[in-house]
Amino acid sequence: MLGGGQNPQPGGKMIELESVTKIYKMGDIELRALNNVSLTIEAGDLVAIMGPSGSGKSTMMNILGCLDVPTDGVYRLDGVDVGDLKDNALAEIRNRKIGFVFQSFNLIPRTSAVRNVELPMVYAGIANRRGKAVEALERVGLGTRVKHMPNELSGGQQQRVAIARAIVTDPVMILADEPTGNLDSASTSEIMKLLVELNNTGRTVILITHENDVAAFAKRVVTLRDGEIVSDEVRRNRTTVSP
Structure with missing residues (x-):
């Protein structure tokens, strides 16, 4: 079901964190959210990043997703040092290299599934958006729901739309932040099967989660x-996951 897309060579370095520290300042108080963290994730891996509240996993997600930059240290994504990039360049990397999946789906309510999936391509200036969006929805099993609004879809189907939106620009990495947090157990199994299938096509998948049942699908747990x-x-x- 999930053919197509980029297929990076496994074994190369997708993520390299070298002595990364992130400090937030609140007046005279400094909060060290990450402290001298070094981590390498290979292309094609499926990694779960876990930790209790306040552990730094949300900060880690923001840095990995190029939504924030380290205070100290180096972060390379697919060979690109993102630490010194300006906002426009960071936005381009986010749009081209990373597909985001969030707990709350982040769909536009009064916009059809296919139009929601088209949005990243609008920002990227990609042509033939409708055809690519329909293809992405078909790849996640929603080929018959392209014109449905989010409120006409179940929670699991809405997350499938979000995954279609995440993969439509053929990113090299999927970054999923608590992707099953708002779903029942049956929908959770469906979404995890989908993410594992994406990983099996060669994509790097990173899960930010506090759920052991979700982390159990990962090849590696940090x-x-x-x-x-x-x-x-x-x-x-x-x-x-069963075929």
Whole structure:
């Protein structure tokens, strides 16, 4: 179901964090959200980043997604050092290299599924947007729902629209922030199957999650606490998905 798209060579470095620190200042108070974090994620990996509230995983997501930059240290995404890029260049990298999936779906309410999926291509100036958006919806199993509004779709279907929107520009990485947090168990299984299938096509998938059931699908689990990596383990016994 999920053919097409880019297929980066596995084994190359998709993400490189070198001694990354992020400090937020509130008056005279400094909050060290990340502290000297180093992490490498290879192209084609499926990694879950976990941690309790206040562990730094949201800050990590913002940096990985080029929504924020480190206070100190180096972040390279697909070989590009993003630390010194200006806002316009960061926006272009976000739009071209990263597909975002959020807990709250972030769909425009009074806009059809296909128009929601077209939006990243509008920002990127891509032609033939309607055809590409329909194809993306077909790839996530919503080819018969292209004209439906978000309120006419179930939660799981809305998240499928969000995934179609995330993959329509053929990004090299999918960054999913609590992608099943608003879904029931059946829809959660459907969305995780979809993300695993995307990973199987060669895309790098990173899950930001606090749910063990979601992290169980990952090939590797990185755990943060107090802004530092406290464990980094390869999962030998992953949850599998049926064909």
